[in-house]
């Protein structure tokens with residue numbers, strides 16, 4: 600049977616666990632060569648071992664995506680190993696604190712922007728030439744439902760993720776005629792390490808899930824399926840858009 604991403608090469612940032620790991624594993628199973636990016640070499644080796652065990656191709660790139668040299672290292676190593684680059688998934692990101700804007704340290708605001716927004720911009724800029732050359736380019740920027748409305752105590756994270764949506768719209772327009780599509784993937788509450796603190800207390804977890812019409816956490820694999828759609832020719836006429844996968848959360852008035 601034909602595999603959806605046969606012969607394509609993908610870079611997936613934040614591939615050591617959670618959503619990124621699920622995306623990288625699914626892309627590899629669908630025939631893509633996958634470059635796995637995060638800071639933890641050991642965890643990436645583990646993901647790569649699973650991919651190669653199943654007959655796939657994986658490259659480990661252990662780097663902090665906020666480091667100055669990271670974009671060149673990621674793109675250069677991927678081209679050297681696989682000879683091209685077709686799909687870029689800017690997934691690494693997250694939020695390490697909650698605070699009201701009034702008392703938030705500006706350094707915390709900046710750190711969140713650098714991780715979720717600046718590193719995405721820099722990697723896109725480094726990857727655009729090879730992605731355009733391949734003729735099947737797809738850029739997927741992972742945003743969050745926090746981008747879609749106010750995010751009290753997470754204004755830093757919500758603003759960064761909202762900027763990712765706007766950036767994606769602009770890119771979709773700028774790249775429209777160049778054979779490269781750019782779309783945002785917008786998850787709701789997904790069961791990963793990032794949201795682990797919300798499952799440490801039943802009342803807290805209930806308050807989160809009470810707003811979700813499907814009354815459960817999303818699974819990383821469910822986000823990976825949406826990423827596969829955006830990466831593949833199945834979404835060939837889609838660019839500059841946001842695909843929301845949130846169990847109905849953002850539809851809830």
Ligand SMILES: NC(=O)c1ccc[n+]([C@@H]2O[C@H](COP(=O)([O-])OP(=O)(O)OC[C@H]3O[C@@H](n4cnc5c(N)ncnc54)[C@H](OP(=O)(O)O)[C@@H]3O)[C@@H](O)[C@H]2O)c1
Pocket residue numbers: 612613614615616617618619636637638639642662663664665690691692693694714741742743744785786787788789790791792793794
């Ligand atoms: N989980 C949710 O409910 C949810 C909802 C909406 C959006 N999202 C977004 O989805 C994406 C993935 O989230 P997740 O839930 O899978 O989070 P996670 O389980 O915390 O995984 C985050 C990934 O990003 C990597 N990473 C973090 N900082 C990095 C850095 N400076 N350099 C390189 N890699 C870095 C981590 O690897 P290392 O630690 O090994 O570097 C890890 O692989 C994030 O952008 C997040 O904002 C998540």
